[in-house]
Amino acid sequence: MPLRQSPIDNPQFSVSGLKAWYGKTLVLKGIEMQIPTGGVTAIIGPSGCGKSTFIRCLNRMHEIVPGARVEGSIVLEGQDINHPNVDPARLRRKVGMVFQKPNPFPTMTIRENVLAGLRLTKTSSKSNDAQIVERALRQAALWDEVKDELNKLGSGLSGGQQQRLCIARALAVDPDVILMDEPCSALDPIATARIEDLIHSLRENYTIVIVTHNMQQAARVSDRTAFFLMGELIEFNDTDSIFTKPTKQQTDEYITGKFG
């Protein structure tokens, strides 16, 4: 029995009946979920529960994997993003993504990395490039560290800096939503803390959906938390409620460390 959530005002995403497959394997078994606009929504759950697949459906990255398939609807701004008329490339400019492993483009400088989204899609206007670079790097809390070496290769930065560069790159195309797929799992605790501060500062202006296997991180950075288990959404509520008084037994067992 899928979790039913009462309708909310002005959701960023309204997900209903979402099923996702890799080949013949059903990974998401009918998700019903309304993700509010603004703030940070964390998705937690044990490995293989479908949490990464779920956010990859929100910007249609799931379909890139050969043999992958989805069913059901995800409504963004009144439009089902799986409709055949929706261009996934344009969708992804509204719904940006940061990956588990920092992936700055190795052949590009820091400046070129920030502008990559605009250059790739030929929407860069050259005249305000400098402004875009500075704004995105300031938003990503990286400007002070790299402002004197914008023409050095992005791959020369530390892991944490690379991940913030990837966040700056995502911000430069001016998205409404930023999806983060375990953005700190390859980073040390200090770099993780900086990314968490950054997420906190971005929550004012963007809708952030973050997948994490780290429950403390979910508790620290998010306003709401969804608990996934074996391809199903078990519970979705305010982060405080999920961690202090979960209503489902499975949630309680997971957050108290009985499994996962």
Added chain:
Amino acid sequence: MYRTGVEKWEKAFIGLCLFAVLVPLAMLFVLLADVVMDGAGRLTWSFLTSLPSRKAELAGIKPALVGSIYLIGLTGAFAVPVGIGAAIYLEEYGGDNWLTRLIEVNIANLAGVPSIIYGLLGLEIFVRFANFGQSLMSGALTLALLILPIIIVASREALATVPNGLREGCYALGSTKWQAIRQVVVPMALPGMLTGSILAISRAIGETAPLIAIGALTYVTFLPDGPMSPFTALPIQIFNWVSRPQPEFVINAAAGIMVLMAILLMFNALAIYLRQKYQRRS
């Protein structure tokens, strides 16, 4: 705690491997030294800038050198874009179905076909059917066919080493597949593609059999004046000289081999340089 005597065998094996490396190197060195001793005295500026002659001491390799340079330029111009394009299609777009697998198996096999077979193919298709005659064009197209599989295989390997996370990074920024390939994937794979292409071209420089099959000339006293011109090439000139009975021509052949080797080593050095230069940034 105590030694068991296994190390003795390990040392013997290392010695055997070293021997296996040194023997061919020594052979190569002896061959090169022999060629240099024969040809070094003959290798003068006038040797490079003279036309062939019936008199060995007046003969030069100018038409062969110029012919080889034209031939390589044309071969590269045909083979590199087609080879890299084919590699991009197979690696990035082809997917995994029976047709692409069939093409893959065939390309791998084509890389092992003897070059004389390509020569016969070139004779039939380019010289006769397309009516290009025994021209630079026919020679270059034949050599391009010969090295195409090598370029495709090397370029595919270069593309396969580009991490998938970078492609996903592009898509997540709203790029199309082509934009990602053109601006991120190919620039990263380019050093590998260039290295493979240069090594393939350097193989073509030394090829003799296919050129003889299509009927390249062996005694040429003029320079090629365009792609449809008859021509000769360095390996053919060398082949011509060593088959002469007079010992003076064998000295000419040795000097010609030195020129050919110098060109080959230059190409290989360029490939190594490119690889070193671009390896650091990834």
